[in-house]
Amino acid sequence: MQYSSGMVGLRERKKQRTRRALIEAALRSFDEKGFEATTLAEIAAAADISTRTFFSYFASKEDIVFHDAEERHEMAVAILADRQPDDTVTGMLLRVIDAGLRWATSEERGTVEDARLRLRLVMTEPALQARALRMLLGNQLRLARALHEAFPERVTPIEAAAACGAIIGAIQLAVVAGAEEDRSLEAIYHTGLHAAEVVVAGLRALDEAESAAGSALG
Structure with missing residues (x-):
């Protein structure tokens, strides 16, 4: 399937927005609940993605801190x-x-x-x-x-x-x-x-x- 440069650019911008949303959601939860108490599922849900999709962006909670x-x-x-x-x-x-x-x-x-x-x-x-x-x-x-x-x-x-x-x-x-x-x-x-x-x-x-x-x- 062929993708135009515009479609590729749109997909990349969407990925960057999702990544940023994950970082912001994680830091907010770390601040409110603590690092250990925050789950990957909570971070993913706050960014409106599944826990499975989370792993397309980060391998762990630690990776978010050092993103x-x-x-x-x-x-x-x-x-x-x-x-x-x-x-x-x-x-x-x-x-x-x-x-x-x-x-x-x-x-x-x-x-x-x-x-x-x-x-x-x-x-x-x-x-x-x-x-x-x-x-x-x-x-x-x-x-x-x-x-x-x-x-x-x-x-x-x-x-x-x-x-x-x-x-x-x-x-x-x-x-x-x-x-x-x-x-x-x-x-x-x-x-x-x-x-x-x-x-x-x-x-x-x-x-x-x-x-x-x-x-x-x-």
């Missing part, structure tokens, strides 16, 4: 893969962080209340804490590999891992520490970016080493 993690990571890797000859290590790291924070704190991704709720869930639910730790370690390693591949002659795998661990850890801790004071998505963005800039100030040694190596070769 944007993989997409955000893929964006970061793509930015590193597109580095230019005059890019510096710290410049690229700040570009990745800035893009990721802007994406994560855009109004399309939810409200500041959603962000706080997800943070509170991850901080209090053991299953989500374990999932977050696994994802954190895995994504840091993947990002470190991408950074090393972007600058193979400038950054060793160990330096890449240390840089990514430092900057991501600083951002997450700063956002958690500022959760009560940051009253808007923009405030969360600036908190994360400031933390990144603090770490990058210390990582500039990587750029200086790169510059010194270039001078020696010249």
